[in-house]
Amino acid sequence: MTDVDTAHAVLQSGLVPRGTRVEVFDTIFTVFLVLGTAVGVVVIGYMLYNGYKYRDGVEREEVKKADADRPTLGELPTGGGGGRKLFLSFALSTIVVVSLVLWTYATLLYVEGGAQAQPQDPIDVEVVGIQFAWRFTYENGHQELGTLRVPEDRAIRLNVTSDDVFHNFGAPALRVKTDAIPGQRTTTWFIGEDPGTYQAKCYELCGVGHSSMNADIVVMEPAEYEEWYASTGGETNDTANESASLVGARGVSPV
């Protein structure tokens, strides 16, 4: 089996969560929360149990028995059963940690879109960061500044770059975020599950207008989107140019 086959088999096994980025990151969160809570309950529970068992001022038989193998001051504890407890706890921790690392890695490979994991039939959008706005270019050449319209339940592949300085395009609610670097193209994707308007922001300090470098991601009903998209017709629309000149007219100079 080649590496690609192995990766493919792992992805097909159902072990790696598939779906939208929101689902994938929610799964990672839940797995870590449940495991972390379980470990916490065991550790704190065992500590409280021993604290209670060996509490002061109780003279029961079992306590006397336990007293027999309790280390005294200045003596090193020998551990239960010749280090078996120690070995078991190390082995368990190693298994849990290594499994988590591998599982998280495979999961993140999927969201980062390896060759085997690209979302099916995506819509490509070019995203360009400019001081201080986001310009979106659709497959038909239509451009818009500050608003990205997408149909719901469809993978959107973002090809992100910058026209000037480092920016970073991110929309927390859609769990999407990637660098926008001049001369380079980074690719990421997301799926909008529910119609609505989501906020995208710049996450790389890029100059005095950075904090207002926002964009709206409008997730639309597919029919509504198709109608809007058909109406764009491939021309560069005027609002983009107007907004671009507005940015210049604000008198914000590059830093």
Ligand SMILES: [Cu+2]
């Ligand atoms: Cu910025």
